[in-house]
Amino acid sequence: MQSVIDHYQEAIRLAAENKTPLQIRAGNTKTFYGNTALLPSSNTLDITTYHGIVDYDPAELVITARAGTRLSEVEALLNQHGQMLAFEPPHFGESATLGGCVAAGLSGPRRASTGAVRDFVLGVRMLNGKGEDLHFGGQVMKNVAGYDVSRLMVGALGTLGVLLEISLKVLPKPIVETTLCIPIGETAAIDKMNRWAGQPLPISATCYHKDQLFYRLSGVESAVKAAQLKLGGDELNEQQGISFWQSIREQTDHFFMTASHNNLWRLSIASNAPPLALAGEQLFEWNGSLRWLKNTVDCDHQAIRQAAEKYGGHAILFRHHLTNASVFHPLSSGLVKIHRALKEQFDPAGIFNPGRLYPEL
Amino acid sequence: MSRNELIRRLQAILPAEAVLHDNEDLRPYECDGLSAYKQLPYFVVLPHNEAQVIEILKLCHATRTPVVARGAGTGLSGGALPHVSGVLLSLARLNQIVSINPQARTACVQPGVRNLAISEVAKPYGLYYAPDPSSQIACSIGGNVAENSGGVHCLKYGLTVHNILKLRVLTIAGEVLEIGGEGLDSAGYDLLALMTGSEGLLGIVTEIVVKLIPLPQKAQLVMASFEDIRKAGQAVANIIGAGIIPAGMEMMDKITIHAVEEFLQVGYDLNAEAILLCESDGNIEEVSDEIERIEMIMQQSGATRVSTSQNDLERLRFWAGRKAAFPAAGRVSPDYYCMDGTIPRKHLAKVLQGIEMLSQQYGLRCMNVFHAGDGNLHPLILYDANTPGELEKTEEFGAKILEMCISVGGTITGEHGVGIEKMDQMCTQFGSAELAVFRAIKTAFDPLELLNPGKAIPTLHRCAEMGAMHVHQGADKFAHLPRF
Ligand SMILES: Cc1cc2nc3c(=O)[nH]c(=O)nc-3n(C[C@H](O)[C@H](O)[C@H](O)COP(=O)(O)OP(=O)(O)OC[C@H]3O[C@@H](n4cnc5c(N)ncnc54)[C@H](O)[C@@H]3O)c2cc1C
Numbered sequence: 001m002q003s004v005i006d007h008y009q010e011a012i013r014l015a016a017e018n019k020t021p022l023q024i025r026a027g028n029t030k031t032f033y034g035n036t037a038l039l040p041s042s043n044t045l046d047i048t049t050y051h052g053i054v055d056y057d058p059a060e061l062v063i064t065a066r067a068g069t070r071l072s073e074v075e076a077l078l079n080q081h082g083q084m085l086a087f088e089p090p091h092f093g094e095s096a097t098l099g100g101c102v103a104a105g106l107s108g109p110r111r112a113s114t115g116a117v118r119d120f121v122l123g124v125r126m127l128n129g130k131g132e133d134l135h136f137g138g139q140v141m142k143n144v145a146g147y148d149v150s151r152l153m154v155g156a157l158g159t160l161g162v163l164l165e166i167s168l169k170v171l172p173k174p175i176v177e178t179t180l181c182i183p184i185g186e187t188a189a190i191d192k193m194n195r196w197a198g199q200p201l202p203i204s205a206t207c208y209h210k211d212q213l214f215y216r217l218s219g220v221e222s223a224v225k226a227a228q229l230k231l232g233g234d235e236l237n238e239q240q241g242i243s244f245w246q247s248i249r250e251q252t253d254h255f256f257m258t259a260s261h262n263n264l265w266r267l268s269i270a271s272n273a274p275p276l277a278l279a280g281e282q283l284f285e286w287n288g289s290l291r292w293l294k295n296t297v298d299c300d301h302q303a304i305r306q307a308a309e310k311y312g313g314h315a316i317l318f319r320h321h322l323t324n325a326s327v328f329h330p331l332s333s334g335l336v337k338i339h340r341a342l343k344e345q346f347d348p349a350g351i352f353n354p355g356r357l358y359p360e361l
Numbered sequence: 362m363s364r365n366e367l368i369r370r371l372q373a374i375l376p377a378e379a380v381l382h383d384n385e386d387l388r389p390y391e392c393d394g395l396s397a398y399k400q401l402p403y404f405v406v407l408p409h410n411e412a413q414v415i416e417i418l419k420l421c422h423a424t425r426t427p428v429v430a431r432g433a434g435t436g437l438s439g440g441a442l443p444h445v446s447g448v449l450l451s452l453a454r455l456n457q458i459v460s461i462n463p464q465a466r467t468a469c470v471q472p473g474v475r476n477l478a479i480s481e482v483a484k485p486y487g488l489y490y491a492p493d494p495s496s497q498i499a500c501s502i503g504g505n506v507a508e509n510s511g512g513v514h515c516l517k518y519g520l521t522v523h524n525i526l527k528l529r530v531l532t533i534a535g536e537v538l539e540i541g542g543e544g545l546d547s548a549g550y551d552l553l554a555l556m557t558g559s560e561g562l563l564g565i566v567t568e569i570v571v572k573l574i575p576l577p578q579k580a581q582l583v584m585a586s587f588e589d590i591r592k593a594g595q596a597v598a599n600i601i602g603a604g605i606i607p608a609g610m611e612m613m614d615k616i617t618i619h620a621v622e623e624f625l626q627v628g629y630d631l632n633a634e635a636i637l638l639c640e641s642d643g644n645i646e647e648v649s650d651e652i653e654r655i656e657m658i659m660q661q662s663g664a665t666r667v668s669t670s671q672n673d674l675e676r677l678r679f680w681a682g683r684k685a686a687f688p689a690a691g692r693v694s695p696d697y698y699c700m701d702g703t704i705p706r707k708h709l710a711k712v713l714q715g716i717e718m719l720s721q722q723y724g725l726r727c728m729n730v731f732h733a734g735d736g737n738l739h740p741l742i743l744y745d746a747n748t749p750g751e752l753e754k755t756e757e758f759g760a761k762i763l764e765m766c767i768s769v770g771g772t773i774t775g776e777h778g779v780g781i782e783k784m785d786q787m788c789t790q791f792g793s794a795e796l797a798v799f800r801a802i803k804t805a806f807d808p809l810e811l812l813n814p815g816k817a818i819p820t821l822h823r824c825a826e827m828g829a830m831h832v833h834q835g836a837d838k839f840a841h842l843p844r845f
Contacts, residue, residue, distance in 0.1 A: 059598040060705055082604055111545065118551055119523050132794045140703040141735035142520065142775035144509050144558045145783070145790055146818065147802050151522070151554030155546070172604030194464050198488060200575045200644045222646035268544035272465040289544050312527075312543025329548040334538045339549055341805035346798070358549070 001066070004050045005133065008162060011045055012131040016349035024158040024353055026068055026100045029093030032319055033104055034157050034356045035327055042354075045162065047099050054165055055139070058083060062122060062139045064167040067099025074098055078170055086114040086171040090249050099163045105155025108249040109205035109216070112197070112271075112286035114171070118154040125165040126153065129347030139167045152342075158353040159361050160346040174204065174218035179241030180233035182213045186275045189213045193287040194272045201227050207248050208284040209255060214244060248285065255283045255294065256319075263320045265293040265304055269313030276307045289313075297321065305329060326359060336360065362424045364403065370424075371406060371448075374416040379454075381405040390449050393434040393441040394496075398781055402429070402443030407451050411529070411537075411567045414450070418565065419535040421448055427814050428533065430561040432472060432504030435496045437699070438780025440508065440560045440816060447814075452503050455567060458482055466573045467526060467543065472503025472566050476510075479571060488573035491518035494776075495684065503566045509558030511776040513609040516734040517642075518574070520776070522557040529568035530556060533807045538564065555802070560778050561813040563806040577642035580608065582676045583655045585664040586633035590614060593635035594709040596662035597733045600639065601706075603658055605651055608642040610734030611683050614713070617728045618682075620689040627682040630666050637664075637733065638683055640676075686730040687741070694726070694743035698755050702766030703775035706736045715765050716740055723758045725751070737775035738766070764789060784819045793821055 015022045021042040025031075051068035058081040065074055071091050078084055088108030089101045102124075107116040123137030137143055137150035153163060184192065189208040196203055196215075204218035215231070217224045228235070236244060247253040258264050267276070271289035276282070280295025293304065297320070308315035314329035331339060336358075343350070343361045355361070362370075364382075371380045381387055382404045391399045403426075408414045421428050427447030434441050443449045456473035463486035468479055476497040480489040493512030494500055500510070506528065511520045518524070527541035541553040556563060587593040593612055600607065613621070613629075613636045622629045629636060637659070641651040652669060659667045670676035690697045704712050713729060720727045728741040740762055744755040763773045763786050773779075773786040787796070799818040803810065 057705075057707060059602040060707055061601060062705070105546070105551075115519070115523060116546060118554060119519065128798065134795050134798060135792075136795065136798075138770060138772055139705055140771050140775070142511055142515070142703045142732075142737045143772040144776060144778050145772050145774050145787060146779070146795070146799050147563075148509075148522070148554045148558055149798060149802075151551050154551055154554075156550055160550075171606065175604070191464075194466070198463065198466055198486070198575055200578050202644065202647065220647055220650040222650055223644055226644070226646045268542070268546050270465050270467075270543035272462070286545060314542060314544070314548040316548075331549050332539065334532070334536045335540075335549060335552070338538065338552065338805060342550060342802065345801035345805050 001050065001052070005127075005164065008045060008050070008127055009131040009133070011043070012127060012129065012162070012351070015043065015351040016129060016131070019349050020351065021354045022351050024103075024162055026097040027070070027093060027095035029091060029096040030100055030104050035359065036356065047162070048097065050164060051097075053077060060139070061170050062167055063170055064139060064165060065098050066165050067097060067102075067163040069098045071096040071098055071101050079173070082173050083170045084173045085120070085168065087111055087117050087120055088249055089117060090251065092250065098166055102154055102163060102166050103156065103158045109207065109245050109285060112206070112289065113204045118151045120169045121150050121154055121166065122169055123167040124150045124153055124163055127162040127164060129161065129349055129351060133164075137167065141169065157357045159343060159357050161352065176221045176224045177204070177216060177218045177241065178224055178228065178238070179214060179216045179236045179244060180228065180231070181236060182215075182233040183211055184213045185211060189284070190272060190274065190288045196231070197271070197287045201231070203227070205245060206285065206287050208288070216241065216245060255281065255292070258294065258319050260321050261296050262294055263297055263299060264318045265295070266316045266318040267291040267293060267304070267308045267313060269308055269311035273311035278304060278307055292318075328358060331358070367424065367426065368404065370420055371404065371417065374420065375406060375408060375413055379407040379409070381407070390431065390434070390443060390451070393431070393436040393439060395437050395439040395442075395780065395782060398439045398442050400443045400445055402449035403446050405449045405451060407454050409454050411455070411531070414455075414531060414565060414567060415535040415537070417448065417450060418531055418533055421811060422534050422809070425809065425811065427811050428565075429813050430503070430507070430565050432501030432507070433475070433499050435500040436504060436508060436780060437701070437777040438774070438782040440778050440780035440813070442781050442816075444814060450565065452501065452565070452567075459568065461486075463488060465543070467570050468573055469568060469570045470502055471568060472501055472506070474502050476500050476502055476505055483573045484576070486573075487576050489576050490571050491524050491574055492521050502569055502571065506557055506566050506569060507559065507561050508776070508778045511737070513611065513732065516610060516732070517606050517608045522554055524572050525553065525557065525569055526572055527570035528553060528556055528566055530564035530566055532564050533809065533811050541570070543570065558778070560780065560817040562803055562817055563812065565812075577608075578644045579648045580640060580642035580673070580676060581648050581652050582670040582679050583639045583652060583659060584668050584679050585637045585639070585659040586630040586666040587635045587637070587663065588633065588665050589663075590635040590713055591710040592663045593637050594706075594713070594733070596637060596659055596664065597709070598706060599658050599662050600655060601734070603654065605654060607639045607651075607655070607734060609638070609640040610732070611638045612636070612729070612731055612733035613683060613686065614729040616726060617686055617689070617730045620693045620728060621682040621685050624689040624692055625682055625685050627678055629682055633665065638679060683730070686728070690728055690741045690743060695745045695747065696743070697728075698742040698744065698759055700738065700740045700742070700759055700762050701774045701777040702763050702771055703735070703737045704766050704769050704771035706733070708769040708771075709733070709736065712738070712765055712769060716762055719758055719761050723754050725755060725758055727758075732775075735775070736771070760786070779817045781816055787819050796821060
């Protein structure tokens with residue numbers, strides 16, 4: 001495997017020397033995400049060649065794997081030992097890799113109750129823009145030596161370096177899970193999800209769409225039963241429940257099917273924000289703090305950004321068919337300066353995925 | 362600029378009483394919780410609001426004056442140790458709870474607010490702020506952010522980094538940055554993670570939005586004795602291997618058990634080589650189920666005695682001994698030296714044995730009392746500073762322990778930070794390329810290196826100086842706080 005790293009390092013040095021961009025690619029399942037307009041002269045750095053589990057000891061609750069390892073392989077191994085990636089990352093395709101998952105920083109239905117990708121990242125091995133082989137963090141739960149570079153890599157979309165290996169904290173799978181559904185209006189649903197979240201209940205996911213609130217209970221049987229009795233709703237059978245959350249996580253639910261005249265927006269805001277008066281159809285997750293908005297290409301981008309800001313958050317143009325849209329929420333001038341300075345330090349020649357996150361990075 | 366001129370300029374920003382410059386007034390600020398290191402600051406400033414902090418920073422930036430932030434000064438690695446020609450910026454007066462939003466389960470607070478005060482205001486809403494460092498009645502939330510502090514319950518509920526949503530940060534140039542948001546993620550790089558644990562080197566935190574979580578309905582504690590520390594270590598692995606994440610899981614070795622029992626008489630098993638305290642919390646059903654399983658696993662793992670708290674009074678009594686471990690160490694030895702390494706749990710037995718061997722080799726006793734669930738060790742080396750050469754031996758012993766932590770894939774600090782104390786060990790843990798990246802990050806935020814210079818990140822050519830937390834005969838500055 002060292003020869004693969006040697007090859008990456010060589011490619012990086014060459015790219016830096018010639019100032020030719022490198023597109024870091026692995027499973028190609030999230031190519032739609034970010035500012036994807038490809039630069040004409042860019043070469044591809046294929047991460048799928050660096051794959052395999054490095055270390056896994058279930059009693060340690062830690063797995064270390066190479067970035068090119070398929071996410072499905074990681075999850076299957078954990079599953080054999082009754083464990084899981086608790087942030088339920090979306091795969092968006094069979095070939096999704098661990099590296100892509102961490103670089104994109106996207107989390108699934110369990111996020112509001114258990115945490116996000118970044119919450120579970122314990123350490124990384126990476127290459128910076130000079131091709132240096134670097135280790136940050138480690139395999140332990142608590143570590144405050146040095147700045148938290150590992151978490152900085154999460155969601156950076158490869159613009160700061162090439163992830164080689166990642167150590168993640170994993171969690172035991174809940175013993176029992178069940179999904180229930182309650183018919184309810186939008187305002188009442190937001191209120192209910194937030195009130196529930198303020199009580200010691202074993203709720204592990206929520207989703208509201210078209211006057212229906214779906215919620216999932218996870219834990220020991222007695223706790224799940226007691227909560228079910230208290231909260232009510234119609235129980236889905238086990239398979240229906242699993243398929244439902246799968247369709248939200250992987251965006252295969254009908255709501256997420258975008259035709260060429262559709263945009264899909266992702267608004268991350270305060271969970272108790274009232275219904276947003278925006279044109280289009282909405283679906284909520286994470287107790288109301290994640291709001292998906294499906295509307296048409298000619299929608300008012302500014303109005304959507306403003307709505308997100310008003311409730312303390314940001315909006316991402318998640319899926320679209322526009323050619324030159326800047327999909328991520330604009331940063332304040334102070335933050336732009338810090339972002340540029342960090343990029344300059346990690347990738348002085350500006351070769352890694354230029355423009356993918358922000359045009360200036 | 363002359364010292365007097367600087368004082369005049371500071372006095373133009375702040376009321377006279379908020380600028381301290383007499384030695385007598387400066388004295389209380391000469392160290393933090395690591396009192397082995399002392400330095401009088403040039404001045405201390407005590408601003409009341411963010412606008413004043415901005416003006417102070419602009420002045421310091423323009424005059425190239427170093428700035429050291431200070432919260433409550435309970436840090437254990439010398440992070441808030443003053444700079445000889447720098448301003449010590451106390452955030453203690455920015456102590457307002459700006460707002461609390463029970464529906465969204467968040468609180469917006471200023472950095473000088475005490476950790477425990479947040480949970481106190483949240484309590485009427487059935488909520489609390491989860492990270493609970495033992496210093497929580499005194500330490501500030503700003504300091505917690507700067508150190509990424511943990512607590513006994515971070516095994517289940519996470520560290521500071523997992524429990525904050527948003528920060529207002531001032532750069533050294535006095536520019537305001539809003540990092541994070543009210544939602545669960547934010548645009549751009551994860552600067553929230555980068556700021557957390559940055560020990561006052563990247564910016565000054567002036568406001569924090571923290572997450573609040575529901576108070577558990579119930580908490581219960583299992584206390585188990587073992588005749589062999591390896592069996593206790595195995596019991597920890599067995600509990601976690603069985604899919605249980607306890608709210609807290611702490612271990613004490615024989616010396617510690619005897620020291621605290623002598624001190625507090627909580628009823629610990631004096632025949633045990635190790636005691637495990639394992640807490641479960643949550644809703645009633647979950648707790649009774651988990652406690653039953655924990656009891657069973659303890660038995661199966663060879664526990665010689667297993668008792669479960671029958672009420673909260675008893676639970677707190679079981680905990681009391683654990684929490685009194687540091688003061689108890691102070692009673693059995695004139696001095697002690699506290700380490701903070703973290704290791705993968707599977708190496709617990711090996712590292713504890715290694716510590717035991719070192720203890721014999723150096724002829725110094727060592728108490729082991731620690732966060733077993735997440736492998737965060739706090740060995741306390743007992744020594745007497747009045748015996749010539751013993752302090753040096755102790756430091757060498759301590760350094761060997763940290764090297765051992767690194768050698769099994771662990772880290773030199775789990776929660777107390779690097780500060781001024783572990784600069785040497787940073788050089789052991791990281792290579793020069795990683796250290797260069799840390800310095801590059803510093804440059805991105807603070808190119809003139811005015812924020813807390815000389816801390817946390819060693820320069821490549823200066824990988825020297827090392828120290829530790831030395832406590833000498835009641836000279837402990839925070840004797841009234843429980844210690845972990
Ligand atoms: C008895 C005792 C028990 C302890 N138990 C624990 C424990 O269980 N877990 C644990 O993690 N720690 C523990 N600690 C260590 C300490 O309490 C924590 O590190 C705490 O977070 C420090 O907070 P403080 O307000 O006292 O910060 P200070 O000591 O004043 O400062 C700590 C660092 O933060 C920086 N800083 C402070 N405020 C700001 C700000 N607003 N902006 C930017 N930088 C800032 C300072 O420059 C310094 O580098 C304990 C300490 C004692 C004395």
